[in-house]
Each structure stands twice: as structure tokens, then as C-alpha cells.
Amino acid sequence: MTLGRALQADVLVIGSGAGGAPTAALAAEAGHDVVVLEEGPLVRQGEVVPFSLEQMGRQYRAGGVTPALGLPSITYTEGCCAGGGTEINSGLYRRPPVEVLTRWGLDDDAVTEIYAICDEVEKELSVQTVPGAQLPASEALRRGAADLHWRHDESPRWMEYPAGPAAWQGRRRSMTETYLPRAEAAGARLLTGHRVDRLIFDASRAVRAEVTTADGTPTTIDFRDVFVCGGAIQTPALLQRSGRRRGIGRTLAVHPTVKLTARFDDEVNVADDVPVHQVKEFAPDLSFGGSASNPGLVALALSDAWDRFGPAVTDWRHLAVYYAAITSVGRGRVTAVPGLRDPVVTYRLTRRDKQLLGQGLARLGLLLLEAGATEVYPAYRGAPVVRRPADLATVRATFSAGRASVMTVHLCSTVPFGDNDTAPAHPSGLLKATTNVWVNDASLLPDAPGVNPQASVMAVAIRNVRQYLEARR
Amino acid sequence: MPPFPSPRAVADFSDRLLAHDLPELPADRRRAAVDFAGRRIEGLPSPVRIGVGLVAATTSGLGRLAGPGRVVRFAARRPVPVLSEYVRLVRSLAYAFVWETWPDTAPDGTPAATAP
Numbered sequence: 313m314t315l316g317r318a319l320q321a322d323v324l325v326i327g328s329g330a331g332g333a334p335t336a337a338l339a340a341e342a343g344h345d346v347v348v349l350e351e352g353p354l355v356r357q358g359e360v361v362p363f364s365l366e367q368m369g370r371q372y373r374a375g376g377v378t379p380a381l382g383l384p385s386i387t388y389t390e391g392c393c394a395g396g397g398t399e400i401n402s403g404l405y406r407r408p409p410v411e412v413l414t415r416w417g418l419d420d421d422a423v424t425e426i427y428a429i430c431d432e433v434e435k436e437l438s439v440q441t442v443p444g445a446q447l448p449a450s451e452a453l454r455r456g457a458a459d460l461h462w463r464h465d466e467s468p469r470w471m472e473y474p475a476g477p478a479a480w481q482g483r484r485r486s487m488t489e490t491y492l493p494r495a496e497a498a499g500a501r502l503l504t505g506h507r508v509d510r511l512i513f514d515a516s517r518a519v520r521a522e523v524t525t526a527d528g529t530p531t532t533i534d535f536r537d538v539f540v541c542g543g544a545i546q547t548p549a550l551l552q553r554s555g556r557r558r559g560i561g562r563t564l565a566v567h568p569t570v571k572l573t574a575r576f577d578d579e580v581n582v583a584d585d586v587p588v589h590q591v592k593e594f595a596p597d598l599s600f601g602g603s604a605s606n607p608g609l610v611a612l613a614l615s616d617a618w619d620r621f622g623p624a625v626t627d628w629r630h631l632a633v634y635y636a637a638i639t640s641v642g643r644g645r646v647t648a649v650p651g652l653r654d655p656v657v658t659y660r661l662t663r664r665d666k667q668l669l670g671q672g673l674a675r676l677g678l679l680l681l682e683a684g685a686t687e688v689y690p691a692y693r694g695a696p697v698v699r700r701p702a703d704l705a706t707v708r709a710t711f712s713a714g715r716a717s718v719m720t721v722h723l724c725s726t727v728p729f730g731d732n733d734t735a736p737a738h739p740s741g742l743l744k745a746t747t748n749v750w751v752n753d754a755s756l757l758p759d760a761p762g763v764n765p766q767a768s769v770m771a772v773a774i775r776n777v778r779q780y781l782e783a784r785r
Numbered sequence: 786m787p788p789f790p791s792p793r794a795v796a797d798f799s800d801r802l803l804a805h806d807l808p809e810l811p812a813d814r815r816r817a818a819v820d821f822a823g824r825r826i827e828g829l830p831s832p833v834r835i836g837v838g839l840v841a842a843t844t845s846g847l848g849r850l851a852g853p854g855r856v857v858r859f860a861a862r863r864p865v866p867v868l869s870e871y872v873r874l875v876r877s878l879a880y881a882f883v884w885e886t887w888p889d890t891a892p893d894g895t896p897a898a899t900a901p
Contacts, residue, residue, distance in 0.1 A: 365821075365885055375825045377878070379833060385870060608885025615880045616873075618806065622892035625884060654830035693864055715864070717873070 321347035321501075324521060324535035326508050326550065329396020330766050331753030331773040332541030333491035338774065339539075340498035342781045347533060348495065349506040349523065351546075352393035357484060362400075362584045363604035371400050378545075380644050380659035380720075386568055387719045388657075390543055394504050395487035397543065398766065401721060402586045402604075403469040403484050405439045406763035408771070409596075416758045417730060417739065422775075429771040437470035437485040442588060444473065444481075448580040449602050449632035450587030456683030457600075462593035467601075467764070469588060506531075511538065511554040516747045518554070539741075539777070541753040544723035545646055548755060549655035551727065552648035556743065559736035564644030564659060565725035565760040569635040570669045570692070570716050571603060572677060573613045573621070574685035579629045581605050587632070591679065596639045596762035598672045600679065603633040613691050616717055620697055621689040634680065635719075636672030639762045640665045646726050661713055669718065670711035674704045692716035722765050727755040741776040752776050788827070790838030794845040795823050799875045801857040803894075806876065807883070810894025814883065822878040840871045 322345040325336045332348060340346040352371065360367040368376035373392035379385040391397035407430050413423045433439070446454070446466075457464035471482035483489075496502055505526030512520040521533045540547050548561035587602025603609070607628045614621040624631060644659030661669075677688045677698050688698040693715040696706045729737040729751075736744055741756055743749040752773045754765055761768050799819045803810060810818070826837060848856045860872050883890055889897030 365881060369825075374830050375828050377825050377829055377833075377874070381833075381836075606885060607888035608881035608883075611880040611884035612877050615876050618876075618880075618892070625892050626889065628884070628888060649832065652831045652835075654832060656832045657830075693869075717877075 318531060319347060319533045321345050321533060321535045322537070323347075324349065324533055324538045325541060326521070326538065327396060327541035327543060327546070327753060328394050328492060328502065329391060329487060329541065329543060329753065330398050330769045332539065333395065333398075333487035333495065334770055334774050335539045335541060335752050335777045336495035336500045337491040337498065338777045338781065340495045340500035346495065346500035347535070348492075348500055348502045349508055349521070349533070350394050350502065350504045351507040351542075352391070352504065353526075354394040354488065354502075354504045355399065357486070357489065363586075363606055363609065364584075365608060367400065378657070380564070380566070380657040382644070382659045382661065384661070384714050384716060384718050386566065386659050386661075387717070388566065388723055389721055390545055390723070394502065395492060398486040399488060401766070403471055403486075404467040404588065404764045405434070405437070405470055405767055406467060408761050408768040409763065412761045412768075425775060426771045429774045430767055433767065433770050433774070436490055438472045439468045439470045440473075441466050441468050442473070442482075446589070447582050447585060447587050447602075448576075448578065449582065449605065450589045452574070452576065452580060452632070452680065452683040452685070453587055453589040453591065453600065453602055453634065456679035457589070457591045457593070459682045460679060462591055462679065463595075464589060464591045464593070466588050467590050508550055509553065510550065511749070513555065513746075516745060518746065518749050537748045537750070537780075539750045539752045541751075541773070544726045544754045545655060545657060547751055547753055548646045548726040549648045551743070552655070556746070558745070559734055561646035561648075561655070561726050562643075563725050563728055564646055564657070564723065565757075566640060566644065566659065566720040567637045567722040567760055567762075568640050568661060568665065568669060568718050568720050569637040570673050570690075570718055571613050571633055571635050572673060572680070572688055572690040573610060573624070573631050573633050574680040574683075575624055575627065575687040575689075576630050576632070576685055580632045581610070581629045583607070594672075594675070597668060598675070599637050600672070600676050601635055601637070603635050605631065605633045609633060613717075614689055616691050616693050616715070617689070617695045620695075624687065624689060634676055636669065636676045638665060638668045638672060639760060661718075666713035669713050669716065670708060673711060674707045677704050677707060722760060724754040724757040724761075724765055724769075725759050727751045728758040729756050730758055740779050741772075750776065750780065790826065790834065790841040791845070792823055792827065794841040795826055795837075797848075797853065798841060798844055798857065799823065799879060801853055802861060802872065802875055803879055805857055805861050807894030809891065810883065811896060814887065814894070814896070817886070818879040818882045821882040822875050825878050826874070837871060837874065840867060844868070844871070
């Protein structure tokens with residue numbers, strides 16, 4: 313649906329991902345006239361192969377090529393489609409740990425409320441473990457961790473499985489399958505292909521959104537209240553373009569990851585799904601898991617030392633890609649620059665972060681050798697082929713984050729909530745110095761939770777929109 | 786206003802880099818991979834696209850002085866800051882495209898043997 317004329321709404325929701333979709337559903341079900349603006353297209357599940365280049369072209373921002381500049385640069389991905397990141401991620405689900413919620417300043421009652429919302433979300437999204445056989449690459453991770461006596465478990469996912477299937481036969485319960493249909497059933501209007509250029513303020517009150525449609529047509533939407541849910545990069549960029557800069561975009565937090573490829577005697581490669589086991593022995597500082605491993609992504613993971621690793625690519629059916637993720641103490645920035653359509657994104661890893669990435673890669677290599685990998689290929693320039701534990705000494709000696717392909721998918725904390733003066737948003741999500749602008753997405757989390765953040769984002773968003781609806785009654 | 790980075794500068798560099806890295810990749814496949822990388826670079830976020838444009842223009846200029854083949858060979862082998870990020874970007878896109886499209890391609894680009 314597109315339009316070239318001005319619209320009006322009680323509640324404007326900008327973005328339709330893990331924050332925006334439940335916000336829209338609850339507001340619409342409470343009787344408000346809701347418009348949801350989504351910059352990307354609507355792509356139904358099954359239209360594209362998960363983790364393929366076609367999916368990246370259609371559902372990721374900039375085709376999935378979005379770096380945070382720094383030494384090294386960190387490649388991140390953002391969903392740009394109806395449903396946002398929930399349409400493209402792995403579907404893994406972790407409740408925020410209680411110590412994280414406490415660190416964020418939530419008291420006992422608030423923690424109880426967040427977990428009650430998690431119960432609801434888990435039911436709505438069918439969060440569960442795999443009822444049938446695991447992917448071979450996931451089983452390898454479990455086996456290696458068990459042999460080393462390292463703490464590990466299977467991460468639940470928001471998936472529906474037909475009776476007795478394997479992991480790759482499930483159907484994702486993303487936002488286009490859950491909260492967005494609920495919102496539309498309650499009367500919300502979802503407009504895809506609509507980018508919000510800026511919000512217009514009258515003193516402390518936002519009154520209008522200036523919008524450009526996918527075909528370049530400018531339009532406007534007037535509203536009573538607005539929820540900005542564009543994700544940790546686009547939300548601060550929009551607020552800055554709208555003249556709100558204080559404390560916004562300065563504290564980008566991510567979980568940086570480095571990768572390696574492991575080769576097994578058996579066929580382990582499944583092109584369109586990811587392993588669900590995770591290793592938490594060194595959490596929250598370090599955690600290990602499996603990545604998408606289609607042949608293109610395998611080649612990508614081998615490309616940093618192609619002269620040594622390249623010959624393995626012909627054996628891609630026996631290869632799987634894994635990651636080591638860290639909880640970083642470094643921070644990044646999102647800065648909207650006048651005249652540029654997209655923000656400048658930077659991230660600075662600390663020395664501790666860089667050391668931890670190297671440690672993580674070596675420990676992950678050890679785990680996979682223990683799991684039966686015959687060769688391991690760490691993704692950094694000049695890396696050796698690892699065939700036995702003794703080779704990991706070379707990894708420790710030669711790893712440098714500057715030579716590595718560092719990536720992340722978890723972006724948050726660019727408009728963090730807090731009671732202190734420096735936090736740009738109130739705990740309710742209301743943007744300080746405004747009376748009707750709420751932020752309700754990953755931007756709002758005070759820091760990276762050390763686990764997959766989608767559950768945290770959804771729980772906080774639902775809590776906030778309920779508080780808003782209660783106050784509006 | 787002409788597009789930035791220049792699609793031709795990016796395509797020339799990508800084509801030579803792939804010819805260096807994957808010498809047995811057939812010309813039509815190389816062209817398809819170069820086109821793919823060019824499209825994705827064209828769609829980069831604007832600040833990154835400007836940075837890539839500057840590096841592409843510099844390598845193109847150096848190529849006119851020292852010979853484009855020499856510049857690409859140097860860039861492919863030496864981890865020069867910034868320049869190596871450009872090489873990594875083109876390689877990542879092109880390799881991902883080649884092996885997703887033709888998974889049984891050999892590491893030097895040789896297509897998989899056709900079944901009898």
C-alpha cells in the first residue's frame with residue numbers, strides 16, 4: 313500500500329520489527345487509530361531462501377553490507393522489511409537474565425512484570441526447543457562442549473514445527489506472522505515502502521512526520537503520539553535529523569563476533585538454517601554458537617586466508633561456520649550528517665575486547681577439534697589451518713582483531729533509558745524533553761544484555777506501550 | 786551528478802581482482818560476479834559509499850600511473866590499511882556470489898566438472 317497524500321493517526325509507529333509490531337498491535341487493540349510506517353517491503357516467508365543473497369538483497373538494509381567504521385570495522389546487519397530483524401535473524405530466544413534487568417535499574421516488581429510479559433511472548437511466538445533431530449552442525453557443538461565439560465544448552469526458538477520434524481522444517485513465528493497481523497486485524501494500517509525523513513516539532517511536541525515513499529513521493533502524516541521503533545541505528549538517526557541530539561546515538565552497544573569454519577568427516581552443512589546449541593561456559597563475556605553456512609557464506613568465511621583455506625571450499629558439504637561472540641565494553645556512535653541519507657556508524661573495540669575475541673576464537677577451535685573436526689579455519693588474515701590443539705598456540709600468537717572479519721547482529725543502546733541525567737529516555741521510553749515521543753526498540757536497552765536481545769526488546773516494548781495505554785485511558 | 790563511486794572504476798578493479806584470485810573462473814561468471822559486487826557497492830550506506838568511492842578513485846588513478854594490473858596485485862597481497870578493506874569488500878561480495886550461485890566451483894574458479 314502506498315499513498316501520496318497526507319494522513320492522520322492517533323498513534324504513529326515508525327518501524328515494524330520486534331519493538332514496533334507489538335507496540336502497534338497493542339495500541340490498535342486498545343482502540344487507537346494506528347499507522348505503522350515501514351521503510352522496507354513486505355516479503356512473505358517462503359518467498360526467499362533464508363540467509364541467501366536474494367534475501368539479503370530484499371530484506372536487509374543495503375543488501376547486508378553495513379559496516380560500523382573503526383579499527384577494525386565491524387560488519388553489522390539490519391532488517392529493512394516488514395517485521396524488521398525478526399524476518400532475517402536466527403529466531404533464537406533468550407530471556408534477559410535477572411542480573412541484567414537489575415543492572416538496568418528495574419526493581420523487583422518491574423523484573424516480575426518483564427518475566428510475565430516474557431511468558432506471554434513465548435506463547436504468542438511458540439517459543440520452544442527443537443522437538444526432532446538437531447542439525448549435525450548443532451550436534452557437533454553440543455558434543456564438543458559436553459566432552460570438555462563446558463556449560464552448554466539448546467537455545468529455544470520462536471518456531472512452529474510440524475510433528476516429528478528436524479530443525480530445518482520449522483516455520484518462523486516472526487512479526488509478519490504474529491503481531492503485525494494482530495495489529496492489522498485491529499484496524500492498524502501498515503504502510504511499507506515509507507521512509508520517515510524527519511519529525512516536525514512544535515516546542516516539545518512532535519506533530520508531523522515527513523515521509524518519502526519508495527517511488528520518491530513526499531508525503532506527511534500528522535499524529536497525536538509517535539513511537540519510534542526503527543532499530544538501534546535508524547532510531548537515533550531519525551531523532552538527530554529531527555533536531556534531537558542530546559545523549560542520542562553515543563552509546564551503541566553490540567556483541568562483536570569472530571568466526572571460524574570447521575571441517576568434519578561427515579556431511580554437516582545445512583544451507584538454510586543455523587545450529588541452536590550455544591556454549592555458555594565463559595558467559596557473559598564469551599559465548600559460542602553456529603552460523604548460517606550456505607556455500608557462499610562458507611566461501612566468505614574462508615576468504616581471509618584463501619591461499620591456505622580456499623582448497624577446503626570444494627568440500628563445503630563437510631563444513632560449518634561457527635562464531636565466538638563477546639560482551640564488549642567498547643562503544644560506538646550513530647551520527648546523522650546533514651546532506652547524507654544514511655548515518656555514519658562507528659565502533660571502537662577496547663584492548664580487552666580485542667583480546668577476548670582472540671581467546672574466544674582459540675577456545676572455539678579447541679571445542680570443535682574436541683567435537684571431531686579434522687580441520688579448523690579461523691577467519692583472519694594470515695590464520696593457520698588448525699589440525700590439533702597445539703596449533704591453537706599459533707592462533708593465540710597471530711590473531712589480531714585488525715586482521716579479522718568482525719561482525720555483529722545485535723545492536724542496541726543508542727537511546728538508552730534511565731533515571732540519570734545522561735540517559736536520553738525515561739524508563740517508560742518517553743524521550744526526555746518531549747511530551748509525546750516514545751522510543752520502543754533495541755535503542756532503549758541500557759546496554760547489550762549478553763544474550764540474544766529480541767526477548768528483552770519485546771518485553772520492554774510491551775511493558776512501555778501498556779503503561780502508555782494505561783495513562784491514555 | 787555522476788554516480789560515486791564510479792561504477793566503471795569499481796568494475797575494473799573487481800574484474801582484475803577476481804582474475805587474479807580466481808584465474809580459472811570463466812569470463813561470463815566473472816562478469817556476473819563483478820556486476821553483483823557493483824550493485825551491492827552502489828547500495829552501500831551513503832557515508833561508506835563515499836569512502837569506497839575515494840579509495841576506488843585512488844586505485845584507479847594509481848592504476849593509470851603504475852599499471853592497473855600491478856596495483857591490483859599489490860592490493861591483493863599487501864594488507865595496506867583502508868585499501869585492504871576495499872579488497873575485502875569486493876572479495877566478500879564476489880566470493881559469496883560465486884559459491885552461492887555455483888557451489889562446486891574449485892578454489893581457482895574452475896567450474897565443477899560436467900557430469901557425463
